Amino acid sequence: MCALHPYSSYLCAMELIFSLENIRNTATALLKHTGNTGVIAFYGQMGAGKTTFIKALCQVLGTGDQVNSPTFTLVNEYLSTEGIPIYHFDFYRIKNLQEAVDIGCEEYFETPGTLSLIEWPELITPLLPPEAWQATLDVLPSGERKLIVRRD
Secondary structure (H helix, E strand, C coil): CHHHCCCHHHHCCEEEEECHHHHHHHHHHHHHHHCCCEEEEEECCCCCCHHHHHHHHHHHCCCCCCCCCCCCCCEEEEECCCCCEEEEEECCCCCCHHHHHHCCHHHHHHCCCCEEEEECHHHCHHHCCCCCEEEEEEECCCCCEEEEEECC
């Protein structure tokens, strides 16, 4: 039923297995599924590849910027070749929700025509918009990664 529904990407989960060699293809597939605006929350253990995957997404979107995890600044801003602002958040080091509120994360998330990519979203769950995509990265025994993307 999912493949026949006109809003199938909104309703259906996507699961992909990938390695570093085909990470850009996987990033392209994710953007086809989610679109290039909105909020994507990346879940996964330390070392699962969240930052690396976000770098691949930014490359696919054509950012000319050096993409680094904003571990200490909490948010980095990039611009796609289409002029779409991309906000890359890393909430690993926040001590409480107020820190996220203080940087204005909710305003970033709610700004139309932008893309917010979030590492460690489990630390700000109450602030995530209900329409946010959940992207979970798991490390497989082979060293490949499994990406599951869904909306609740």
